[in-house]
Amino acid sequence: xxGTGAPTGEEDGAVVQRGSLDLTLRRLTRDRAAMVALAVIxxxxxxxxxxxxxxxxxxxxxxxxxxxxGLSPMGIPxxxxxxxxxxxxxxxxxxxxxxxxxxxxxLLVGVLAACCASAIAVIVGTTAGFFGGWVDLALSRLIDLxxxxxxxLCALALVSVLGPSLMLSVSVIVFFSWxxxxxxxxxxxxxxxxxxxxxxxxxxxxxxxxxxxVDILPNLTVPIIVYTTMMIPSAIVFExxxxxxxxxxxxxxxxWGGMLADASSNSLYLVAWWMVFFPGTALLxxxxxxxxxxxxxxxxxxxxxxxxxxxxxxxxKGAAK
Amino acid sequence: MERxxxxxxxxxxxxxxAAVPVLAQDPQTGGTLRILATGEPDHLDPTTGAMVNTNNFxxxxxxxxxxxxxSNDETxxxxxxxxxxxxxxxPTDDGLTYTFTLRQGAMWDAPSGPRQITAADVERGMMxxxxxxxxxxxxxxxxxxxxxxxxxCDGFAKxxxxxxxxxxxxxxxxxxxxxxxxxxxxxxxxxxxxxDFIYMLSLANTAAAPVEVMDYIPDSPEYxxxxxxxxxYTIGEYVPDTxxxxxxxxxxxxxxxxxxxAYVDEIEITMGMQxxxxxxxxxxxxxxxxxxxxxxxxxLAMLTAAGDEKLVAISAGNTNxxxxxxxxxxxxxxxxxLRVRQALQYAVDKAAIVQQWGGPTVAEPVNxxxxxxxxxxxxxxxxxxxxxxxxxEKAKALLAEAGFPDxxxxxxxxxxxxxxxxTAQTLQASLARAGITLELIPVTAADxxxxxxxxxxxTKDGVWDIAPVGWTPDWVGGAARSVFQPxxxxxxxxxxxYNYTDYNNxxxxxxxxxxxxxxxxxxxxxxxxxxxxMVMADAPVVPLIANKNPRYHGExxxxxxxxxxxxxxxxxxxxLDR
Numbered sequence: 001x002x003g004t005g006a007p008t009g010e011e012d013g014a015v016v017q018r019g020s021l022d023l024t025l026r027r028l029t030r031d032r033a034a035m036v037a038l039a040v041i042x043x044x045x046x047x048x049x050x051x052x053x054x055x056x057x058x059x060x061x062x063x064x065x066x067x068x069x070g071l072s073p074m075g076i077p078x079x080x081x082x083x084x085x086x087x088x089x090x091x092x093x094x095x096x097x098x099x100x101x102x103x104x105x106x107l108l109v110g111v112l113a114a115c116c117a118s119a120i121a122v123i124v125g126t127t128a129g130f131f132g133g134w135v136d137l138a139l140s141r142l143i144d145l146x147x148x149x150x151x152x153l154c155a156l157a158l159v160s161v162l163g164p165s166l167m168l169s170v171s172v173i174v175f176f177s178w179x180x181x182x183x184x185x186x187x188x189x190x191x192x193x194x195x196x197x198x199x200x201x202x203x204x205x206x207x208x209x210x211x212x213x214v215d216i217l218p219n220l221t222v223p224i225i226v227y228t229t230m231m232i233p234s235a236i237v238f239e240x241x242x243x244x245x246x247x248x249x250x251x252x253x254x255x256w257g258g259m260l261a262d263a264s265s266n267s268l269y270l271v272a273w274w275m276v277f278f279p280g281t282a283l284l285x286x287x288x289x290x291x292x293x294x295x296x297x298x299x300x301x302x303x304x305x306x307x308x309x310x311x312x313x314x315x316x317k318g319a320a321k
Numbered sequence: 322m323e324r325x326x327x328x329x330x331x332x333x334x335x336x337x338x339a340a341v342p343v344l345a346q347d348p349q350t351g352g353t354l355r356i357l358a359t360g361e362p363d364h365l366d367p368t369t370g371a372m373v374n375t376n377n378f379x380x381x382x383x384x385x386x387x388x389x390x391x392s393n394d395e396t397x398x399x400x401x402x403x404x405x406x407x408x409x410x411x412p413t414d415d416g417l418t419y420t421f422t423l424r425q426g427a428m429w430d431a432p433s434g435p436r437q438i439t440a441a442d443v444e445r446g447m448m449x450x451x452x453x454x455x456x457x458x459x460x461x462x463x464x465x466x467x468x469x470x471x472x473x474c475d476g477f478a479k480x481x482x483x484x485x486x487x488x489x490x491x492x493x494x495x496x497x498x499x500x501x502x503x504x505x506x507x508x509x510x511x512x513x514x515x516x517d518f519i520y521m522l523s524l525a526n527t528a529a530a531p532v533e534v535m536d537y538i539p540d541s542p543e544y545x546x547x548x549x550x551x552x553x554y555t556i557g558e559y560v561p562d563t564x565x566x567x568x569x570x571x572x573x574x575x576x577x578x579x580x581x582x583a584y585v586d587e588i589e590i591t592m593g594m595q596x597x598x599x600x601x602x603x604x605x606x607x608x609x610x611x612x613x614x615x616x617x618x619x620x621l622a623m624l625t626a627a628g629d630e631k632l633v634a635i636s637a638g639n640t641n642x643x644x645x646x647x648x649x650x651x652x653x654x655x656x657x658x659l660r661v662r663q664a665l666q667y668a669v670d671k672a673a674i675v676q677q678w679g680g681p682t683v684a685e686p687v688n689x690x691x692x693x694x695x696x697x698x699x700x701x702x703x704x705x706x707x708x709x710x711x712x713x714e715k716a717k718a719l720l721a722e723a724g725f726p727d728x729x730x731x732x733x734x735x736x737x738x739x740x741x742x743x744t745a746q747t748l749q750a751s752l753a754r755a756g757i758t759l760e761l762i763p764v765t766a767a768d769x770x771x772x773x774x775x776x777x778x779x780t781k782d783g784v785w786d787i788a789p790v791g792w793t794p795d796w797v798g799g800a801a802r803s804v805f806q807p808x809x810x811x812x813x814x815x816x817x818x819y820n821y822t823d824y825n826n827x828x829x830x831x832x833x834x835x836x837x838x839x840x841x842x843x844x845x846x847x848x849x850x851x852x853x854x855m856v857m858a859d860a861p862v863v864p865l866i867a868n869k870n871p872r873y874h875g876e877x878x879x880x881x882x883x884x885x886x887x888x889x890x891x892x893x894x895x896x897l898d899r
Contacts, residue, residue, distance in 0.1 A: 065750045066671055074680035076622045090743050091677070091750075160765050246737040246763055252746050265739050267597050267617035 027300040034296030040289035044282070048107050051100035058085065060094035062101040063252040067092045077272050087274035090262050091252075095278055098254035102279065106286065111171040111241040114231035118224060120178040122307070125185025126212050126220075130193055140186070146179040152241065159247040161294050161310040173238045181227045188223060192216050222301045229294035233287035240283055256283045344393040348850040349644060349881065352588040352897040358612030361562055361592055365548065366447040366540035367528035371458040373637060373793065374613045377887035379525040380581070380586060381554040381567055386421050386443065386507070387523040389578055389797070391882040391891030394580075395694070396884045399798040401519050404580055405438060405529060405551075409519055416514035416838070423505045426577035429531045430550045435572035440501035442529035447499060448473065448491050449530050454482045455539045457526040459795055462803075468498025468510040479837060514838045516845060520796040523886065553583035553893055565590040584896035602871065607873040609897070610890065612848075616871040618679040618740070618887040624873065625682055631876070634683055634869040637888045638800060639793040642735075643669070643748075643863040647822045649783030652729055656786060660723040662860035665787065666704035668716035670751035674865050675709075678741050687867040689853035690804055695794055696842055697801040697849025698867070703857050716755035728756025731786035734773060738766035744789060759787075775818050787863070797885045799842070799848040805833055809856055822861065823881075829855040 018026070028034055047054075055061055070092030071080055077088040086096040092221035128139035155172045162168055192198065193216065201215050240257030242248030244264075249255040256279045262268070324604050361373040367383045370376065382386075388404035390397055406421040413420070423443070428435040450457040451464070451474035464471040473496045480490045500508040511518060521527070529551065529776060537544035548556045550570045557568035567588040575583065590612055600620050602608040616624070616632075624632045645665065647657050655661045671686035678684040686709035691698040704714040720729060731752075734747035742763075749759040762785070764773045774788060792801035792808065807817055810833075811825035830851050836848035857864075870888050874881055877899045884891035 063750070065673075065747065067676060068561045070675060072622070072680075073676060074622045074625065074682070075618055075678065160768075164763060247740065250761055250763060251742065252761075262742075265742065267600075267619040269619075270597075271619045271622060297373065321784055 011213060012100045031296045031300065033292050034300070037289040037292040037296070040285055041293060044103050044289075047100045048103040051104060054100040055097050058083075058094055058097060060084075060097050062092065062097045062254050065092045066094075069197055070094070077268070077275065079272070079274055086278050087272065089259065089275055090268055090272075091268070093252075095259070095274060098259060099282055100258070102254040102256045102259060103282070103286075105166070105253065106236045106239065106283075109170055109173065110232040110236040110290075113170050113177065113235040113239075114228050116170070117174050117178040117231055117235075118181055118228040120174065120183035121185055121227070122217075122220070122224060125182040126189050126216065128182070129186040129189025130208065130212055130216070132190070135271055136186070140183075143182050143186075146176065147183075149176070151176040155238075155242060156245060156247055159242065164242075164247050164250050166249060169239055170243055171241070173235050177231055177235060177238075181223075181231065184223055184227065185220060188220055189216055191228070192219055222298070225301065226294055226298040227300070229290060229297055232294075233235045233290040236283070236287055236290075250309065306313045328401075338698055343396055343639065348383050348582070348584055348896045349898060350418055350584050350896065351586050352705065352877075352899065353589050354892060354895060354897065355608045356587040356588065356590045356610045356612050357594050357602060357608045357893075358590055358592045359594055359596060359599070360365065360613060361460060362565070362590075364540045365457075365556070365559075366455075367525040368446065368452070368530070369455045369540045370455050370525050370586075372424070372613075373886075373888050375383060375538045376525055377884065377889050377892055378565075378567075379528070380550070380887060381886055381892050382552045382556065382570070383525060383528040384438070385523055385525060385528050386553045387519055389885045390580055391614065391884040391894050398883055399694070401523055401798075402580070404523075404578075405443070409701050412518075414510075414512075416513045416516075419509045419511070419518065421507045421509075423507065424577050424583075425497075425505070426574045427551065428572040428574060428577070430555055430570045430572035431531060431735075432547075432549075436531075437504070437505040440828065441504070442531055443507045444499045444501055445491065445532070445535070446528050446530040447496060448477070449534075449539060450474075450526055451477050452482075452487055452539050452858060453478055453480050454487070459524050459526050462521050462795075463527075466511050466513065466521075467496065467510050467513050469496050470498060472497070481540070484536055484538050487538075488496070491535060511878040516837060516839055517796070517799045517802055520799055524796060525886075553578065553581050554588060557587070562592055563799040564592065581891075581893035582896075583893050585892075587882045588892055598758045602832050603873050603875050606876040607897070609878050610892070611873065616873055618683075619675075621679045621683065621871050625680075629873075631874050631878075633872045633874075633881070633883070633890075635835075635883055636693040636867070636869040637708055637793050637887050638695045638698075638797070638804075638867075639870075640687050640692040640867050641674075641744075641789065641791045641865045642687075643787045643865065644742065644790050644821050645861060645863065646780055646783065646786050646788070647824070647861065648780050649786070651732070651783035651786055652725075655723070655725065656731075657725045659860060660719045661725070661729070662863075663704060664716040664719035664723070664755065665757070665863050666716075667706065667712045667719065668752045668755035668757055669748065669863055669865065670711040671709040671865055673710070673751055674744055677747050678740060678866060678868060679871070683871050684866040684868040689850075689857055689864055690795070690800055690809065690862065691853055692792075692804075693869065694728075694798070695801050695804060695849075696799045696846040697836070697853055699846070699850045699853070700849075701854060703854065704860075711751055711754070713754035716757070720756065725756075730758040730760060732762060732784070733787050733789070734762040734764045734769070734780065735784050735789055736766045736769045737763040740767075748784075748789070755763060773823060777816060777821075780821050789865070792819075799845055801852070802833070802837055805829075805852060805856075809861065819854055824859070824861040826855060826859055 069083055070088030077090055080087045084094050090093055124139055128136045158172055159168060198211055198215055201211050239248055243255045243257030244261040249258055259279035269276045359497045362375045366381050370379050384405045386406040392398040403409055405424055405427055407424050410420050427438045429438055450460050466473055473494055477490055480486050498510040531549045533549055553570055553573045554567040555570040555644045559568040596614045596617060599611050599614055603611060623881050626712060645656050647664050675684045675686055682824055688702040710760060717836040735741050745761055752759055767897055792804060795803035807819050809824050810830055811820055811823040816823060832848060832852050836845055839848055872889055874890060878899045879896050879898050880894055881890040
């Protein structure tokens with residue numbers, strides 16, 4: 001699709017009317033980086049969904065230890081070969097199968113935590129921004145408080161007191177991720193609530209809840225979508241960090257951070273590069289993909305953004321030639 | 322070390338050497354021995370030192386009545402010889418009295434100039450063991466054996482913990498069982514016969530103490546600043562957590578010390594390094610010795626594969642095993658049933674754990690409570706299986722018989738560190754074969770013994786069902802007592818910290834008493850062997866592996882001979898060839 005400055009409708013010369021969703025999708029699909037990122041995300045999601053297929057294909061469950069074929073007599077894992085496509089880990093387990101099951105944990109934690117955090121952020125941010133006064137003062141200080149807590153330290157303390165589990169990991173991540181987004185939403189709401197359409201709504205007798213949900217919230221769609229997408233990779237990394245420190249997912253459940261921790265403990269990475277390379281690459285690619293995609297999504301959703309404008313200009317020039 | 326944090330221990334040594342360095346040239350004097358460490362020595366004051374590796378430092382700066390010649394020959398390395406004492410005395414008075422003659426020319430590096438170490442210094446050293454500020458880990462052995470020591474310590478415990486008050490108490494009181502007829506003679510009177518008393522006097526905790534140290538709180542910064550050495554080296558520079566430099570002690574006379582040759586001029590311990598970095602520097606020859614690391618299995622595999630002769634595996638008598646919680650009511654008190662405990666014995670795959678730890682170079686399956694090199698360790702297996710891989714069928718049958726045909730779920734805490742994580746998952750997989758489901762509970766390594774395991778409430782409330790723990794005997798050779806008594810005896814009232822479940826077997830205790838009084842090593846070994854089998858018949862623990870400690874040294878290190886208590890080449894006998 002080049003030179004799309006010119007309309008390409010069903011009938012030549014006819015002007016096609018496009019909705020905003022349609023336009024957004026068109027802008028998005030034109031962004032090559034976004035498409036590659038999306039492909040990676042789809043791949044990871046597929047890997048998570050079809051994890052059992054990998055298990056049955058190789059005949060290895062994610063927690064079975066193959067001490068004879070996966071380990072040397074001195075306990076050193078074997079590298080990628082016909083039986084273990086991506087090598088074995090320090091307990092003789094299949095890295096490929098664990099990687100696939102680990103994707104489930106990463107995505108579950110990433111998506112769940114990002115959604116919960118953005119829900120909290122929207123509620124807190126809108127309330128603070130709309131009501132102002134002491135409500136704003138209290139909630140803003142709460143946001144400041146959460147943002148000023150040294151989060152890793154606090155997370156580790158919490159987990160070591162309560163004992164690690166998946167739900168606790170998610171809760172900790174949610175607790176420490178909503179604040180930044182809440183602050184952005186609050187700012188947006190403050191500026192929106194002074195606009196004429198809100199005043200109009202109020203003069204027609206709409207209550208605060210109605211104004212927030214019906215009038216203001218739809219205008220926040222873009223920041224909410226973008227921030228939530230951007231929060232997914234940081235939640236994934238956060239989970240990996242907790243697991244890396246042995247405070248996230250309880251073994252033997254595979255998680256990418258835990259797999260990296262396995263490689264680094266006892267200096268195994270010195271002899272088993274595959275134990276670092278594969279989970280590390282998976283983590284890197286996934287977070288990178290979500291970040292790039294989130295970035296492109298912002299550009300696509302916001303036609304006024306500088307980057308979109310520049311690209312459109314460039315495309316138009318290209319079409320003119 | 323495997324041993325719980327503070328009471329970490331010394332070693333019984335079985336030297337299994339990958340290679341014994343050959344004396345190719347004449348010894349060279351001089352140079353700086355460079356040692357790399359992750360952390361500090363736990364204490365610099367000999368009375369309070371408790372970690373195994375601290376013994377290497379204390380060997381260089383202090384002297385005990387009894388010590389060991391550093392050697393790569395097990396029988397030599399484990400034979401007690403006179404250090405500050407001229408020789409190892411034979412007990413008199415039916416084994417209750419030991420008389421030591423001190424060595425002429427063994428000097429304190431006192432601020433007022435070199436001064437002979439006297440009998441009063443030896444008694445003062447024993448007194449300091451129960452000071453009310455910072456006691457010694459081996460105190461209970463002395464109060465149990467030495468006449469009047471318990472009374473002295475009871476009084477000392479009530480003293481205000483200030484240097485002045487402690488000094489006054491030590492000057493005004495006496496241990497009735499330690500006599501000093503003249504400056505060069507010390508006599509110990511025991512309450513009961515103890516074949517292993519001589520070994521206890523090789524511990525650094527019993528080191529003599531000069532009169533000046535009474536002015537300081539034990540191991541305080543002031544004590545460290547005014548350190549008075551008796552060994553060939555003394556503290557030259559000390560920056561906590563960073564650097565410890567030992568320089569020659571001018572008061573030390575080589576003629577008075579048959580055990581330490583002191584070839585190098587300086588010993589420099591650099592702290593705060595990572596295990597990987599330490600190994601790299603050792604391999605490149607930039608450093609000479611490691612202070613406090615076990616070689617990681619991955620590097621170990623590379624070194625073994627390359628046949629590196631600088632690799633040495635030393636046993637300190639440690640064992641790793643599972644303690645079984647017979648106290649809690651979990652699963653309707655299932656673990657109180659002997660059959661369930663026996664099922665656990667059959668279910669574990671010891672071979673897998675050996676493999677996880679790095680293979681036969683560094684570990685072997687063990688079936689009793691004693692580790693390699695401890696008199697009493699012998700080959701037996703009450704719960705045999707092919708190649709030590711476990712017998713899940715037998716375990717299942719025993720479980721079914723005990724009323725758990727569908728298996729059982731147990732809670733197992735583990736230290737969240739290094740090999741422990743892999744070991745826990747290995748255990749989980751091997752027990753799963755027999756229908757035993759393990760719920761793993763990760764615990765921070767620093768809290769594992771100090772807060773989790775030693776809290777009796779956790780045991781009673783069933784916070785854990787089985788727990789992987791380790792133990793290293795307190796001294797070398799005839800050290801079975803220091804494995805058995807703290808962990809497998811209970812007098813009915815006083816809970817012992819490391820006997821988590823108050824296990825007791827009166828018949829075994831009686832036999833152990835005989836073993837302690839046995840006179841020949843053969844008899845001692847046989848009797849302790851029987852104790853071992855009696856304990857294992859009750860199955861209070863599941864023995865897993867007896868492990869050796871892999872050690873590595875730089876290329877320049879010559880005359881690498883093992884000092885049994887330090888589980889490392891003797892710093893005071895190494896010379897350098899750079």
